[in-house]
Amino acid sequence: MTSVAITAPRRSVQSHEAVLAAAADIAGRRGYGHAGIEDIAAQAGVGKQTIYRWWPNKAALFIEVYGRLVPAGLGAQDAGSLASDLTRLLQRLSELYADTPAGNILSGLIAEAQTDPSLANQLHDAYVAPRREILRSILKRATERGEITFPDNADFVIDLFSGAVWFRILLGTRRLDPTFTQQLVDALLRMVRPAMTMPADNQASG
Amino acid sequence: MTSVAITAPRRSVQSHEAVLAAAADIAGRRGYGHAGIEDIAAQAGVGKQTIYRWWPNKAALFIEVYGRLVPAGLGAQDAGSLASDLTRLLQRLSELYADTPAGNILSGLIAEAQTDPSLANQLHDAYVAPRREILRSILKRATERGEITFPDNADFVIDLFSGAVWFRILLGTRRLDPTFTQQLVDALLRMVRPAMTMPADNQASG
Amino acid sequence: MTSVAITAPRRSVQSHEAVLAAAADIAGRRGYGHAGIEDIAAQAGVGKQTIYRWWPNKAALFIEVYGRLVPAGLGAQDAGSLASDLTRLLQRLSELYADTPAGNILSGLIAEAQTDPSLANQLHDAYVAPRREILRSILKRATERGEITFPDNADFVIDLFSGAVWFRILLGTRRLDPTFTQQLVDALLRMVRPAMTMPADNQASG
Amino acid sequence: MTSVAITAPRRSVQSHEAVLAAAADIAGRRGYGHAGIEDIAAQAGVGKQTIYRWWPNKAALFIEVYGRLVPAGLGAQDAGSLASDLTRLLQRLSELYADTPAGNILSGLIAEAQTDPSLANQLHDAYVAPRREILRSILKRATERGEITFPDNADFVIDLFSGAVWFRILLGTRRLDPTFTQQLVDALLRMVRPAMTMPADNQASG
DNA sequence: TGGTAATCGAGACGGTACGTCCCGTCTTAAG
DNA sequence: CTTAAGACGGGACGTACCGTCTCGATTACCA
Numbered sequence: 063m064t065s066v067a068i069t070a071p072r073r074s075v076q077s078h079e080a081v082l083a084a085a086a087d088i089a090g091r092r093g094y095g096h097a098g099i100e101d102i103a104a105q106a107g108v109g110k111q112t113i114y115r116w117w118p119n120k121a122a123l124f125i126e127v128y129g130r131l132v133p134a135g136l137g138a139q140d141a142g143s144l145a146s147d148l149t150r151l152l153q154r155l156s157e158l159y160a161d162t163p164a165g166n167i168l169s170g171l172i173a174e175a176q177t178d179p180s181l182a183n184q185l186h187d188a189y190v191a192p193r194r195e196i197l198r199s200i201l202k203r204a205t206e207r208g209e210i211t212f213p214d215n216a217d218f219v220i221d222l223f224s225g226a227v228w229f230r231i232l233l234g235t236r237r238l239d240p241t242f243t244q245q246l247v248d249a250l251l252r253m254v255r256p257a258m259t260m261p262a263d264n265q266a267s268g
Numbered sequence: 269m270t271s272v273a274i275t276a277p278r279r280s281v282q283s284h285e286a287v288l289a290a291a292a293d294i295a296g297r298r299g300y301g302h303a304g305i306e307d308i309a310a311q312a313g314v315g316k317q318t319i320y321r322w323w324p325n326k327a328a329l330f331i332e333v334y335g336r337l338v339p340a341g342l343g344a345q346d347a348g349s350l351a352s353d354l355t356r357l358l359q360r361l362s363e364l365y366a367d368t369p370a371g372n373i374l375s376g377l378i379a380e381a382q383t384d385p386s387l388a389n390q391l392h393d394a395y396v397a398p399r400r401e402i403l404r405s406i407l408k409r410a411t412e413r414g415e416i417t418f419p420d421n422a423d424f425v426i427d428l429f430s431g432a433v434w435f436r437i438l439l440g441t442r443r444l445d446p447t448f449t450q451q452l453v454d455a456l457l458r459m460v461r462p463a464m465t466m467p468a469d470n471q472a473s474g
Numbered sequence: 475m476t477s478v479a480i481t482a483p484r485r486s487v488q489s490h491e492a493v494l495a496a497a498a499d500i501a502g503r504r505g506y507g508h509a510g511i512e513d514i515a516a517q518a519g520v521g522k523q524t525i526y527r528w529w530p531n532k533a534a535l536f537i538e539v540y541g542r543l544v545p546a547g548l549g550a551q552d553a554g555s556l557a558s559d560l561t562r563l564l565q566r567l568s569e570l571y572a573d574t575p576a577g578n579i580l581s582g583l584i585a586e587a588q589t590d591p592s593l594a595n596q597l598h599d600a601y602v603a604p605r606r607e608i609l610r611s612i613l614k615r616a617t618e619r620g621e622i623t624f625p626d627n628a629d630f631v632i633d634l635f636s637g638a639v640w641f642r643i644l645l646g647t648r649r650l651d652p653t654f655t656q657q658l659v660d661a662l663l664r665m666v667r668p669a670m671t672m673p674a675d676n677q678a679s680g
Numbered sequence: 681m682t683s684v685a686i687t688a689p690r691r692s693v694q695s696h697e698a699v700l701a702a703a704a705d706i707a708g709r710r711g712y713g714h715a716g717i718e719d720i721a722a723q724a725g726v727g728k729q730t731i732y733r734w735w736p737n738k739a740a741l742f743i744e745v746y747g748r749l750v751p752a753g754l755g756a757q758d759a760g761s762l763a764s765d766l767t768r769l770l771q772r773l774s775e776l777y778a779d780t781p782a783g784n785i786l787s788g789l790i791a792e793a794q795t796d797p798s799l800a801n802q803l804h805d806a807y808v809a810p811r812r813e814i815l816r817s818i819l820k821r822a823t824e825r826g827e828i829t830f831p832d833n834a835d836f837v838i839d840l841f842s843g844a845v846w847f848r849i850l851l852g853t854r855r856l857d858p859t860f861t862q863q864l865v866d867a868l869l870r871m872v873r874p875a876m877t878m879p880a881d882n883q884a885s886g
Numbered sequence: 887t888g889g890t891a892a893t894c895g896a897g898a899c900g901g902t903a904c905g906t907c908c909c910g911t912c913t914t915a916a917g
Numbered sequence: 918c919t920t921a922a923g924a925c926g927g928g929a930c931g932t933a934c935c936g937t938c939t940c941g942a943t944t945a946c947c948a
Contacts, residue, residue, distance in 0.1 A: 099908080100909085170379055170382065173375050173378065176372050176375045185439075221436070225432040225436075226428050227431075229427050229430055233378065233396055246424075249459060278898070280939090309900090318898075486893090506791075510935085532935095588711055588712065594851075630867075634840065634847075637846055638840050644846075665867060665870065690923085726925085729908095
């Protein structure tokens with residue numbers, strides 16, 4: 063403590079982590095909407111002021127929480143083929159939304175963003191853009207492999223994919239089950255691959 | 269004397285309408301999240317209790333508001349072909365979300381439903397199910413016309429369609445512009461029509 | 475409308491009685507302050523409007539209730555001497571306040587009258603004046619019996635008596651016990667009788 | 681870390697005073713019964729919660745207000761004789777009830793205490809007991825001066841005095857005018873002094 | 887004896903105040 | 918001099934009653 067001593071945030075790190083942990087925990091147990099700053103501070107053993115020092119509001123805090131829950135490069139690694147890249151991504155998302163409050167937090171943020179344009183921007187930067195980037199790179203990889211020609215409606219295809227996932231998470235059964243996963247991957251492949259996929263096979267379902 | 273004579277509760281049509289109108293208006297101007305029961309009551313010229321008498325909470329009220337904003341059979345009428353049926357539906361939705369707070373209300377309800385399972389059910393009954401039914405009937409009509417064979421993954425296709433619309437409304441530019449409309453219709457047709465659409469082009473086999 | 479036929483209160487009497495009974499009962503069980511018109515109406519099996527038809531407000535209703543609980547000529551009959559007249563009156567009051575909500579109602583009315591001058595008047599006419607009249611007639615009777623000369627500060631003496639009773643009822647132990655009764659009667663006799671009543675006893679000189 | 685260190689709640693002196701002042705003012709202008717917590721908070725420039733934090737209910741608040749309005753040792757100082765001690769006390773009370781809402785507040789509290797036994801206790805401790813103590817000390821002083829023998833029914837005499845004042849305040853003309861004052865002092869002296877007071881003097885009135 | 891107008895119970899209505907909750911800011915005491 | 922603890926002003930919540938205002942259903946009078 064003596065030596066270099068960039069004293070600035072005095073003992074922040076611990077508190078910072080405690081706040082994020084408490085926020086995630088409470089959102090997990092009671093839902094984003096019922097997670098109050100007051101509760102979070104109390105559970106984190108932190109003064110409310112400490113929270114407001116670092117995050118301007120609840121939304122900003124939860125964007126960071128979300129960032130912690132969702133690994134940066136989720137689903138980015140090469141699985142060998144377009145189909146397995148997409149399947150892998152969906153599996154990882156499935157686990158994520160099943161095991162963490164990420165889905166709940168996301169929907170809460172989305173709702174709040176409807177009323178708060180600046181939050182909408184933050185949310186775009188923190189969530190939508192990275193997700194799009196990953197899907198885009200998956201498509202690029204497939205192009206390089208020679209599986210597909212890079213589609214000129216790539217952005218649309220990407221949003222179609224994301225939209226399907228969201229719809230499931232927000233409204234349907236929260237699970238991204240294998241059937242759904244396969245259907246979605248098939249749909250994407252079909253949109254992106256030359257038409258002769260047809261023979262008779264591509265669905266076995268369950 | 270002391271007869272029993274249980275009379276049904278009689279609600280004031282005027283007040284009922286005034287509340288729905290005020291709710292829609294305020295949500296339109298300030299967003300679902302900032303539409304307080306107190307404001308709605310005041311603007312409707314109604315006691316708060318009158319609102320709580322007929323709706324157990326804000327969500328229930330706004331489900332009814334949403335029902336008023338979105339005509340029951342929206343997009344159900346026959347436009348002559350699958351493509352025009354879908355295009356027509358999207359155009360109607362586009363207008364709806366541009367001209368009314370329906371989109372904002374919907375996203376608010378969705379967010380709240382994350383925490384409240386009973387609301388999730390109501391929302392399903394009031395919104396998801398009817399929308400699915402309409403799309404299903406559009407697909408059936410196309411089958412009867414001989415345009416397609418009714419897809420066995422109809423439910424998936426339908427949710428893909430809805431998901432795409434949602435994604436746009438909740439996160440993207442709020443507009444369902446003509447480009448998007450066309451892309452979505454194309455995508456659906458492709459998923460649902462026999463695969464031989466295009467002879468041999470686009471990309472070699474794989 | 476033709477003949478005499480003051481048809482006015484059609485089948486009032488039963489309801490009227492039921493309201494008074496319910497009001498007394500509820501005030502007895504929960505206190506004047508917690509006796510709401512709504513509860514009274516419900517318990518009386520009567521519409522609220524029926525209450526408001528006959529009494530302009532809660533206070534007016536309870537003035538009538540009080541009138542029913544306290545017999546008009548309470549303590550007016552001749553008991554043979556000033557001392558027994560007063561003792562008798564106090565005993566009757568004691569029973570009244572022990573067995574009925576009269577005391578509670580009275581104090582509620584008094585409190586409300588602090589803010590409502592018209593109620594203060596009604597209360598005076600309905601309660602204070604009659605009570606004074608009875609005490610005055612007791613004093614008169616004693617004068618006629620030759621027990622006392624009618625005191626020129628009769629009003630003061632009378633209020634002193636009433637004040638003592640009130641103080642007990644409102645603040646002290648609610649009971650007007652025999653000790654208190656005797657002390658109060660003694661005090662009054664002393665104030666009203668020629669001073670030489672007792673030669674040398676009771677208290678030594680000073 | 682995580683030391684315990686229970687710190688006592690710290691109340692804002694300014695807010696505290698502002699609330700008491702606002703409460704007194706509003707009760708003075710509209711009466712205890714019409715003084716709402718909401719109005720008091722607004723006029724004091726204070727959140728409602730700040731009131732509820734420090735006082736469990738309206739009655740508790742007004743007990744403290746009453747305590748501020750009525751100086752602790754009111755009428756306790758020696759005025760030279762029993763008669764002047766009592767006269768002085770009554771004059772001070774007269775001013776108090778004329779110039780402040782103390783009387784109004786007191787009657788409101790009394791009424792509320794009829795229904796709430798715990799308030800009755802508080803009221804006893806805050807009002808009745810101190811008043812009795814002062815009168816008792818006045819009697820003691822007179823005893824020490826040799827004016828009287830300390831009466832064995834002192835408590836009764838004291839309550840008689842208080843009762844007379846109350847009766848005036850609650851029901852009669854609110855004023856404790858000089859005539860009344862003198863009558864009450866005379867009455868007390870007569871009850872407490874040896875019997876030979878009589879000659880002819882004891883009333884001059886005004 | 888059947889029609890009709892009043893009166894009834896029930897309770898919805900516009901309001902007002904309640905006491906609670908939580909926001910984001912400000913203050914205090916302890917370390 | 919930063920922190921936790923939590924008091925503060927503010928403002929919405931959902932509840933409880935107020936006194937007024939519809940409703941049918943139920944009389945009791947009049948034809």
